[in-house]
């Protein structure tokens with residue numbers, strides 16, 4: 001074996017020549033030995049100058065002095081282990097590099113981890129002609145490897161697999177493996193993804209016995225002819241012949257004596273693999289000395305004109321961007337956790353994922369094959385920080401980096417090529433554009449013609465196959481897919497015409513940061529409208545918060561800046577549909593509703609059921625209906641569905657009972673639920689739910705009759721403010737216009753984001769418009785003051801007039817708060833009228849009541865919308881019904897405290913001794929929220945543990961709230977969901 005040099009850290013090469021050619025991850029009967037477990041470990045704050053003339057540090061030799069060493073688990077990131085947590089910590093950046101932009105160099109202060117372990121080679125590894133490989137599945141960012149004091153080689157490519165042949169270095173009995181891992185290397189310039197920088201050996205280390213006459217590599221791709229339904233298996237094997245291929249279920253057995261015999265195998269009629277029908281067949285590929293077992297699916301991916309087809313039918317991605325992240329483990333694979341996430345996706349009608357922005361652990365792809373998720377598999381490449389210097393010296397275009405980039409894409413494709421779930425290869429993310437990317441694309445086209453190539457940064461579409469955009473506006477989508485009304489993003493008309501003739505996908509849209517995103521339903525409508533549009537991927541699946549503790553031991557989930565990073569991008573890492581602690585956010589329920597595979601439409605007594613699936617009938621679902629009156633079920637039943645082919649509808653008459661005349665406010669709710677267990681949900685799982693008001697509902701009319709007597713139940717102070725109700729201390733109400741800004745209201749998730757992207761709209765429209773929250777603050781909405789103009793008391797009424805304004809403002813609102821005693825309770829009518837020249841939206845228009853903290857333990861029951869919060873542009877999942885929840889379940893613990901818990905359309909609220917009803921005015925009812933903190937308190941805390949001790953519960957009765965939008969990265973609240981200053985009135989009753 002030649003002696004590999006250990007190139008300097010600034011070497012742009014991907015690794016030493018001793019690395020073996022990349023190949024598929026195979027399950028074979030050859031022996032393997034896991035080298036995971038506890039290793040000896042030592043961390044240097046900088047690259048130590050301790051190597052001898054052969055480039056070898058002393059710890060790489062047997063018998064080295066290990067005084068002062070610690071123990072570390074492999075796999076793990078050292079910054080997330082006890083071994084180093086005191087002096088080496090995670091760093092979060094999105095676009096910025098946490099080191100000087102001085103390629104290919106990295107600073108001397110380069111945390112360097114020395115890893116060492118002994119292992120015993122099993123006898124079968126050293127028998128006969130067996131060769132032995134050493135495999136690393138993931139090390140961030142650069143590893144130098146020695147075995148028994150001899151150099152093995154070095155490598156980069158943190159999320160890519162590397163193998164070495166170590167046969168000649170192994171000895172019988174005990175062996176010493178030593179690995180030096182540098183946090184920073186030239187390769188770090190290629191790994192500027194929006195995630196934590198997490199150094200260490202974070203995936204498996206394995207010793208592989210390679211039997212003589214075995215299989216070095218196997219590629220298996222199942223093709224399906226959509227016209228005939230017949231499959232073809234395309235096998236390519238590198239190894240010892242004769243090789244036999246078997247698909248027992250299909251009765252296929254074919255033996256090839258030599259490479260010249262290798263040919264596609266026609267397998268006759270097969271079931272197609274789709275995300276809706278993830279049908280896998282076991283395939284065996286046997287050489288004399290080794291048998292590989294694969295699970296393959298038959299499907300054909302094609303681009304025909306501007307359509308992206310699978311098995312001849314258009315594919316719509318209802319996808320999420322999925323980073324590998326775990327609150328305790330970082331990017332270390334935890335199969336149970338990953339499976340739970342993928343099952344959660346399936347249960348929320350997610351059908352695809354983009355492996356942003358790197359290949360995940362290999363097993364994730366097997367799970368996608370099994371569960372049924374389309375995959376866009378992305379290479380481990382991002383050079384976003386070069387944007388800072390107008391992409392000067394960008395590795396994507398610099399020939400000096402060519403080898404590294406081609407190496408990355410080949411390792412990406414070769415490892416995962418056998419997965420039927422993968423339908424698109426993606427070259428990477430946010431790396432500008434350039435020759436090396438074009439060469440990567442050409443390499444993929446040549447290597448795997450069965451799948452197209454994606455890369456969003458190929459704006460003019462000169463080397464990729466689909467037109468991909470991030471965060472487009474609805475207008476841009478219709479311009480790309482329908483009648484062209486605007487220039488194509490960043491390119492001239494010729495390239496624009498080329499892009500407009502391709503299938504359109506949104507590799508990222510709907511930024512799920514904090515409360516939001518809004519307009520998911522609007523995006524879905526746009527996707528449905530245009531044949532060219534093939535859906536897209538929500539940004540993103542999970543928050544990346546890392547579990548940590550305050551000095552006094554309070555647990556919290558850290559984001560950028562929480563580890564004292566010099567340069568960081570703050571809370572921009574918390575933009576998922578699932579919170580760091582695995583809690584699904586209401587946005588996930590919204591997404592499930594918007595992406596439901598079945599849609600219902602009600603017209604009189606006829607129900608239309610539409611199958612929105614791409615490939616499967618509705619034979620696995622049953623449709624149920626429930627008639628409710630005032631939130632209570634009065635009748636229910638099931639409908640028998642005829643055959644509903646994908647993309648078609650049926651109209652059915654409703655049974656008489658479904659429309660039976662009843663008193664009260666009536667709703668008909670339809671559900672589609674599974675009849676059988678799936679691997680990701682048990683029978684009865686509801687995939688679609690839609691509710692319709694029943695015409696002719698009688699909404700109870702509130703009493704207008706004055707009650708005799710006085711206000712015995714209610715106590716008011718001299719200013720006409722309520723002080724208690726039936727002995728319950730109550731303060732208020734006062735008009736409130738402020739809400740704790742959401743991330744979308746703030747838009748400043750990463751501080752300089754706005755200045756970082758001048759002129760680059762990413763769909764946000766006018767960049768000169770300040771963040772809503774900034775505008776609201778300028779107008780003083782968070783610090784309103786109140787002045788009582790008058791109080792009138794009569795026998796059955798208390799009328800208080802209040803003027804509400806902010807310091808140094810000349811605009812405000814006047815309110816007339818009228819309390820009257822009626823025979824159904826104490827009524828409050830609030831008339832609110834703005835005055836002056838208002839020039840901004842309002843976060844909310846509501847009334848605030850303060851209630852005693854002693855109520856907090858009581859369950860809250862309400863008749864209104866639920867079960868989750870909803871807002872004007874995020875209301876697809878909400879239904880009207882009766883719900884009960886604990887106080888703290890009514891708000892969501894988004895990473896940073898912010899507006900949460902608004903439930904519009906309240907009918908009744910019952911909470912301990914408090915019974916509150918609303919009165920519809922012009923058909924509109926206010927909503928409510930309950931929180932232990934005021935909107936002002938929530939606005940200033942960076943984390944939940946920073947909130948002050950609470951001494952009350954704040955009840956907000958909101959006429960309306962401003963929408964959510966997606967402006968943290970994407971379009972603002974659409975005008976139709978904005979709350980503009982307006983005169984209004986609302987009425988509630990305390991009973």
Ligand code: IPT
Pocket residue numbers: 094193194429430470471508511539572575762969
């Ligand atoms: C886009 C990135 O591709 C993604 O990784 C993530 O950072 C996202 O933004 C924001 O959370 S790039 C942006 C310039 C649109």
